[in-house]
Amino acid sequence: MKKEIKEKLKQILYYYKKTLSKIRIGKANTEMLDDITVEYYKNKVPLYHLSSIEVINSKTILIKPWENTNLSLIEKSIIKSNLGIIPINKGKFIKLVIPSLTEERRKEIIKRNNLKLEQAKISLRNIRKAYNKKIMKEFSEKDLMEKYKNDVQEATKEYISKIEKIFENKNKEILKI
Known part of the structure; x- marks a missing residue:
């Protein structure tokens, strides 16, 4: 199950990276x-x-x-x-x-990136929620249930951290140019 959830979380991470890579930041891409x-x-x-x-x-x-x-x-x-x-x-x-970005445009892009970050986090949390429901249905032993829930929580935290790091790097890139 841990491998299965990580695969779903990876898909969201990939989609998020792809979405941010399409943002025009003053560099040809x-x-x-x-x-x-x-x-x-x-x-x-x-x-x-x-x-x-x-x-x-x-x-x-x-x-x-x-x-x-x-x-x-x-x-x-x-x-x-x-x-x-x-x-x-x-x-x-x-x-x-590709024209250079104005200060106003940079702020607008960062604001949009914030929304994309929140959407990605919501998607990750929705996967966590779905797997927690699945765990509740499949396992009756409390210890086993808690172990799987902790695994799901750890994986979710890991991917939220990865997405936040990508977000921070993108914003630094936007402000630097």
């Missing part, structure tokens, strides 16, 4: 484009299926479509995505120049 889809023959297709995406330097991302006909579709999708970055169409590729 291809993961911030992961959720962008392009309308391609009446289907929503992920951007990375239609192009190569590479980081040129800390402020620039280059998007090279496999087919030049998709250039304008990709450009429109980036504008619609609400990334806050204006794509520069160079004819054969799209250049994204």
